Amino acid sequence: MSSYYEASARERLQGVLDPASFEEIMPPGERVVSPHLRQLDTPAAFDDGIVVGFGLLSGHKVLVAAQEGGFMGGAVGEVHGAKLVGLLERARDEKPAAVLLLVESGGVRLHEANAGLIAVSEIMRAVLALRGAGVPVLVLDGGAFGCFGGMSIVAKLCDAVIISEEGRLGLSGPEVIETAGGVEEFDSRDRALVWRTVGGKHRYLLRDAMILVADRIPAFRQAAIDCLSLRPDLSLAALEAEHALLASRMERFGACKDAVDIWRHLGIADPAGLPLLEADEFIAATHDKRA
């Protein structure tokens, strides 16, 4: 089985890293579980929905974290967040070749409210401090629950997002937008609408994701290896370039009502046909037309 989408967090780590190289920090046997869920009479997970540790990627030492979407949508609680912050701080001391974040999260775990919110802000600060110390942070996004809320901000603070067509990246999830704006604004049950708005292909075209891969664990692994040569650039010039890109996006696409309008704007010949293309055909058709 090598579908990244179908795999569990633990299976993804085994497949992305060099064989048998992964070692877990704070494994489930230590039983560091959420103190909040028990008070709410809700079963906890032994790893609080995140696996952290270290291993080798093509022979290079990397630190890794993988969120398990099957447990509370991968949401960030107090322990979950602390494990991720601890990993990022450890990376600052150890200076591995990279840190890999196998994200799959709806954002803050609402059961843990303030503790979860604080955890997400600590993760953001730790990511930037780590990049400032010269260690690249790579995001792999291809799980069933996507990457939303605070974790989507974390993802965009990193050096690269590697995404599959099935992967999703967005600040507010589809159901959240529908609840806030009404079904006329966004129909969260319209799967095609959801994927062409927050799915991997659109994120690749808008350059929110650096690399688009097929939904195979080896494809994610190879893309992560290719990104090991990235060096974080937090210079003023790089930030200004990023801001200019975002401003030009509003100018170019501000009037578009749908992702298909944006794709047409980009000069893509058959925009309505894009969702049906396999990853390699899609990249061939669009790599020189990205925003």
Add this chain to the structure above:
Amino acid sequence: METLRFTYSGGLPVGNQAAATLVGVVGSGNLEILVERQSLAGACEVEVITAAIGFGTIWQSVLDDFFARHGLADIRISINDVGATPAVVSLRLDQAIASFLAGPQ
């Protein structure tokens, strides 16, 4: 939520496989099972924390059946359950033991 405990004796000792294995996920209709080698004077201890209250006799039957298939000594099994059906629990238990006996990946 309900916590259930079961103890079995008369199982066979296991070798030096992985010290611990985790399978499954704590999600609706699913469960996670942690299997650990531990000195329990030859016993097999099972602790179940389940969101579904009042199913103790069914857990007893499923675990009796499991122990008849894989009677192991000095094993601690810890389960976090969110309403998995008996068939799912049986399959997960088989997966957990197979994964545990296979040793580190």
